[in-house]
Amino acid sequence: MRKIVLIPFLAVIAILVVTMVSAWNSWNVSDHAWDIETQFNGITLNSWDITMAGFTGEVVPVRVAFEAIRDAEDVRIKVWLEGTRDDVEAETERFNIVDGSVYSKLLSLELPEDLKDTTKDFKLHVSISSAEGYDHVEYNLRMQRESYNFDILSVDYDDEISAGDSVPVTVVIKNTGMEELEDAYIQVSVDELGVSAKRYLNDLAAEDDDDETDSIERTVYLEIPEDAVNGVYEMTVEAYNDDASTTVRKLIRVEGAATTQVLAAVKNKELKAGETITYDLIVVNSGSKVRVYDINAVSGSNLHVSVPSVVTVGPDSSKIIPVTVTASDSAELGTYTFSVNVDEQEVVFGANVIGTGVSSGIVALTIVLVIVFVVLLIVLIVLLTRKEKPMEEVETSYY
Numbered sequence: 001m002r003k004i005v006l007i008p009f010l011a012v013i014a015i016l017v018v019t020m021v022s023a024w025n026s027w028n029v030s031d032h033a034w035d036i037e038t039q040f041n042g043i044t045l046n047s048w049d050i051t052m053a054g055f056t057g058e059v060v061p062v063r064v065a066f067e068a069i070r071d072a073e074d075v076r077i078k079v080w081l082e083g084t085r086d087d088v089e090a091e092t093e094r095f096n097i098v099d100g101s102v103y104s105k106l107l108s109l110e111l112p113e114d115l116k117d118t119t120k121d122f123k124l125h126v127s128i129s130s131a132e133g134y135d136h137v138e139y140n141l142r143m144q145r146e147s148y149n150f151d152i153l154s155v156d157y158d159d160e161i162s163a164g165d166s167v168p169v170t171v172v173i174k175n176t177g178m179e180e181l182e183d184a185y186i187q188v189s190v191d192e193l194g195v196s197a198k199r200y201l202n203d204l205a206a207e208d209d210d211d212e213t214d215s216i217e218r219t220v221y222l223e224i225p226e227d228a229v230n231g232v233y234e235m236t237v238e239a240y241n242d243d244a245s246t247t248v249r250k251l252i253r254v255e256g257a258a259t260t261q262v263l264a265a266v267k268n269k270e271l272k273a274g275e276t277i278t279y280d281l282i283v284v285n286s287g288s289k290v291r292v293y294d295i296n297a298v299s300g301s302n303l304h305v306s307v308p309s310v311v312t313v314g315p316d317s318s319k320i321i322p323v324t325v326t327a328s329d330s331a332e333l334g335t336y337t338f339s340v341n342v343d344e345q346e347v348v349f350g351a352n353v354i355g356t357g358v359s360s361g362i363v364a365l366t367i368v369l370v371i372v373f374v375v376l377l378i379v380l381i382v383l384l385t386r387k388e389k390p391m392e393e394v395e396t397s398y399y
Contacts, residue, residue: 031133032075032097033066038126038139051121051140056176057113057149062090064126065104068097075130077105081141082123084112111143113151118178119144149177150184150204150239150246153215157235160253162287164226167252173239174215175204184241188220190233190252197222201239228254259286260293262342265320268350273331279323279349283342285313295321299338302331303351307340327353 038045040052041060054060062079073096080089090107097103120143128135153172161167169188175181181204189196197220205214222235231254238247265280285291292312297305306324313319323340335352 031135032068032070032072032128032130033135034069036064036066036126036128036135036137038124038137039063039065040124040139040141045124045139051142052124054111054141054143056111056115056143056145058111060109060111062107062109062126063104064107064128065102066128067102068099070097070099070132072097072130072132075128077107078125078127078129079107079109080125081109081111082125082138084122085114086112088112113176115143115145115176145176145178146244147177147179148181148241148243149175150181150244151176152237152239152246152248155237155248155250157250157252159251160255161224162255162289163224163228165224167222167224168219169222169235169237170217170219171237171239172215172217173201173204175206177244178206179243180205181241181243184239186218186220187236187238187240188222189236189238190222190224191236192233193225193228193254195223195225224254230254230256255288260284260291260343260345261286262345262347264347264349267348268335268352269325270352270354271325271327272355273327273353274329276324276326277351279325281307281321281323281340281342281347282318283311283313283321284318286316288315290314293342295340295342297323297338297340299325300336302328302336302353303338304328305338305340311342323349325349325351327351 040054040062041058043052045052064077064079074094075097076092076094078089078091080087088109088111090109092105092107095103122141122143124139124141126137126139151174153174154170156170157167171186171188173184173186184201184204185198186201187196187198199218199220201216201218204216233252233254235250235252236247237250238245240246261282261284263282263284265282267279269277269279271277283293290312292310295307295309295311297307299305304326306326308321311319311321321342325338327336331353333353333355335350337348337350339346339348341347
């Protein structure tokens with residue numbers, strides 16, 4: 001009687017065991033492998049309750065090991081994240097497996113940098129596939145931002161410059177961390193040329209702080225040496241503070257120095273007090289790009305010198321700049337000097353004051369007065385002569 005009672009019970013147990021074994025094999029995947037083991041950043045994962053942490057922008061080693069349960073050709077292991085905006089995946093080359101052998105493959109998985117939320121849960125998938133079948137397991141992965149992290153969104157600059165140029169480099173920086181970045185700086189440098197420049201960024205708030213800005217744009221001016229040799233150089237752009245730093249590298253091409261010549265058609269001229277004359281200043285740009293020059297003049301109180309403040313000269317071109325000089329009305333006779341500066345090049349001129357600026361009018365008036373005086377003098381002499389002649393005639397007739 002007991003045996004009869006035990007038969008259904010044993011049958012149920014047998015069914016449960018078969019079901020559990022079948023479920024176990026199904027869960028553990030059985031087309032190629034037995035006992036698939038996955039390590040994420042050195043930590044062994046399981047599919048029950050572990051939620052592994054991952055940080056944005058990390059490149060994480062993922063090792064997949066398994067025991068082959070059959071011979072198979074062209075097997076490939078693939079690892080990927082589900083739910084990301086861009087594909088986040090890595091896979092091995094194809095390889096053959098032999099029944100009973102244990103295999104271990106190391107992959108590198110680059111985690112996304114642009115996590116919108118502070119934290120977000122993803123599924124990490126691992127597959128082993130070939131023409132003979134497909135094995136798959138998945139794990140829980142929680143992505144989070146670094147506490148302190150810069151992201152350089154863009155670097156804008158002219159990548160072909162000339163030696164001696166001042167190069168504006170415009171950089172956009174964003175705080176992609178969970179905390180505020182205090183007292184941040186941006187630095188741009190070309191180590192091979194021995195030049196660098198930096199600028200203060202203020203504080204960058206965390207991305208989820210609606211009251212403060214989490215990104216900023218700044219322009220840094222990099223001075224390229226005039227003796228820089230033609231070639232391509234590596235430019236380093238770094239955003240940093242005491243808690244974090246981020247660096248990107250760009251290439252910049254330097255051409256030969258853009259030669260600028262500043263010439264005077266005539267350096268010395270004569271003028272009179274109160275008179276205005278013009279000198280011609282020639283600016284030659286032998287470079288391959290348009291250049292803008294700052295111009296200013298320096299003179300004493302006896303001369304007033306006027307020049308354009310800015311002039312633009314095209315590549316392989318020249319331009320004549322008028323330099324207007326006026327001597328003051330009170331300028332004494334003598335030679336006076338003044339200078340005109342084009343960027344850092346100086347040209348010295350001379351102005352020789354030889355008389356007063358109103359001399360022509362005065363001379364004309366003087367001549368008129370002299371003529372009038374001479375005429376009056378002649379008239380007076382004539383009148384005097386006429387008065388003396390009758391007296392002589394009377395005396396003659398008396399004798």
